[in-house]
Amino acid sequence: EDLKGFKGLFMGFIILVIAIGLIHAIIFNSVDRDKAKSIAEDYNGEMRGLIERSKSCRQDWKKEELYNDIEDYVHRVRELEDVEREYIDNELYRKLINAKSRLEKYKDNREEAREKVVALNVKIQVLDENFDMEKDIPQAEYIVKTFNSLPSDIRLTVEDMTKYNKIEDRYYEYLANKVEELIDGIGEVKYDEACKDKLYEAGKAYRDLATSAKRKVENKNVFDEKLETYYKLEDEATGSHSDMFKEDLGMLEWYIKNKGNTNVNEE
Structure with a gap:
């Protein structure tokens, strides 16, 4: 128990x-x-x-x-x-x-941009700020286009901005010179396809320039006068003219693509 x-x-x-x-x-x-x-x-x-x-x-x-x-x-x-x-x-x-x-x-884009800056710093260091305007243009173009593709805050990490600005200024001078040559090449204004194409080529080249480069085109007023003359000849030949192109050269591109297909006027 x-x-x-x-x-x-x-x-x-x-x-x-x-x-x-x-x-x-x-x-x-x-x-x-x-x-x-x-x-x-x-x-x-x-x-x-x-x-x-x-x-x-x-x-x-x-x-x-x-x-x-x-x-x-x-x-x-x-x-x-x-x-x-x-x-x-x-x-x-x-x-x-x-x-x-x-x-x-x-x-990922910003990491890629930082990698570009590393290469860009080397390119800037190597290229002389008074580079040859024919032989060294590819290097200058790479530098300027790469810089402009960077986000604004990452641009601040470029080491030698003073030298970059000089390279950019000289490169834009080169581009402006090319546009000036196109304008000079327009020659006597006639109401024909050849003249129209020259006006378009020069106008598009000017339009595509950066603002800083546009300021360097010294004969822009000559282009404006030639374009205005073409409009007057067009008006005399067709009874209508295209003053809108003077304000927006992009319209000139449209006009040339559609040449002969329609009448373009201020309306």
């Missing part, structure tokens, strides 16, 4: 221990889940903020910065405990991943 009593007490003790363990587990599991839920809610709030930033972000450098913030955040979410990830808003997380994908191209 004593043995039976001891066994009964022992079993009761075991049951009590198990019960206490279960109660402890339930209590602490509840506490852990509350903590996990709180952590996840903080993460969900951060996600909403990042998504809103992605909607209003305009400058490329801010997009790159935002991409890095999102990438860091996504990594942190992946490091969460399983119980914490259960409370992460999957729809918000999906939207954040989509925003990251959209922003990635801006990050």
Whole structure:
């Protein structure tokens, strides 16, 4: 009987221990889940903020910065405990991943631009600022076009801007000289296809110049006079003229493509 009593007490003790363990587990599991839920809610709030930033972000450098913030955040979410990830808003997380994908191209473009600056600095260093206007034009063209393709803030990382400005100025002088030659080559204005094509070629070349280069074209007034003369001859020959071309040389391109097919007038 004593043995039976001891066994009964022992079993009761075991049951009590198990019960206490279960109660402890339930209590602490509840506490852990509350903590996990709180952590996840903080993460969900951060996600909403990042998504809103992605909607209003305009400058490329801010997009790159935002991409890095999102990438860091996504990594942190992946490091969460399983119980914490259960409370992460999957729809918000999906939207954040989509925003990251959209922003990635801006990050890649800016990384590519930084690589261009490295090569550009070398090119600027090598090319003489008084470069040969025939032999060295390809190098000067590369330098100017590469510089102009860079985002404005990354342009500031070019090391020798003083020398770059001199190279650009000389390159634009070269382009302006070429336009001046085209204008001089128009010759006597006649109402014929040959003259029209020369006017178009010179006008398009001028239009395609950068603003700084346009200022260097010294015979632009000669071109304007020749174009006006052509309009007058056109008016005399057809009874209509194309003054709109004087304001927008792009219209002259359209006119030449459609020459002979329609009458073009001020209306």
